[in-house]
Amino acid sequence: MNELEDIEIQLLLEGIFRYYGFDFRRYAPVAIKRRIQNILYLEKLANVSALQEKVLHDRTFVERFLGYMTVNVTAMFRDPRFYLTFRNKVIPLLKTYPFIRIWCAGCSTGEEVYSLAILLYEEEIYHRCRIYATDINETVLRTAKAGIFPLRLMQEYTQYYLQAGGKQSFSEYYTAAYDRAIFRAFLKENIVFSQHNLVCDRSFNEFNAILCRNVLIYFNQSLQQQVHKLFYESLCLLGILGLGNQESLSLSQQERYYKQLAGRERLYQKIN
Structure with missing residues (x-):
């Protein structure tokens, strides 16, 4: 039965790639299988073939499917030590760049x-920054662009903010409205939200810093290599790469072109 399910999963991923262009074929197999089994449970589907039928013939389901397949575990100032x-x-x-x-x-x-x-605002350089925020999932991008988050989380986020060296009262950055925290409009002024697929899209600019935290752990080794190449080509000389605490440059072909800026926090500087 496991062998049959593996075949069904391969057919599902191939069909999604060929029909919609979303490529999950090189995601880590264990993570993919776990997510698909979760979808079957939530959607009350009997097997993977039933899921394939639904995702290929019901376009309204595709966005929900992407939400299931992409990991959206996040928090403000997550891993405060990193910030x-x-x-x-x-x-x-x-600060040395114009x-x-x-x-x-x-x-x-x-x-x-x-x-x-x-953080950039408190360090007085946000006015000369442009942040490009990208994701494969248009639904989460709409949430990101709105800048509205559950008010119940703000107490926890305040603690993270303070641990990350916050210099003001965190509540100054949002307005409370019923059960929501609406973040100040000026924080969005220098952010460009856009869909980008790390699996198949190319570099679109040269950057002074790239942050991609807790994403690569869901890719297999060959896809990680491909994404590391993309980041290397997208960084300017002496640019900074920030990864998640379970990720590193070790075993990547680009490792020798970086130096560790802070090994524990997975911050690297491109030196060649």
């Missing part, structure tokens, strides 16, 4: 993008 290190070690480097381009790849619902915007 504190970014503030202390990366900001001084960015204009700063930053790519947040796999930005999900935008919490980490707004965290970065707040």
Whole structure:
């Protein structure tokens, strides 16, 4: 039965790629299987073939399917130590540029993008920054662009913000309205939200910093290599690459072209 299910999954992923252009074929097999089994449970489908029928013949289902397949676990100032290190070690480097381009790849619902915007604002360089926030999923991009998050999370986010070296009262950055926190409009002024697929899309600019945190862990080894090549080609000389705490440049073909800026926080600088 497991062998049959594996065949069904391969056919499903191939069909999605050929019909819609979304390529999940090189995602880590264990993660893909777990997500598909979750979809079957949530959608009350008997097997993977039934899911294939639904996703290929019901275009209204595709967006929901992408939501299931893409990981959207995020928080503002997630891993506060990363942001504190970014503030202390990366900001001084960015301040040397007259204009700063930053790519947040796999930005999900935008919490980490707004965290970065707040940090850059407090360091008085946001006015000369452009943040490109991209994700494969248009639904989460709409949420990110709105900049509205559950008010119940703000107490937790405030603690992360303070641990990340926050310099003001976190509540100054949003307005509370019923059960929602609406983030200040000025934080969006220098953010460009756009759909981008790391699996098949190319570089679209040269960046001073690229942050792609907790995305590569869901790709297989060959796809990780491909994405590392994309990031290397997209970074300017002495540009900064930030990865998630379970990710690294180790075993990538580009590792020798970087130096560790902060190994524990997975911050690297392109030196060649």
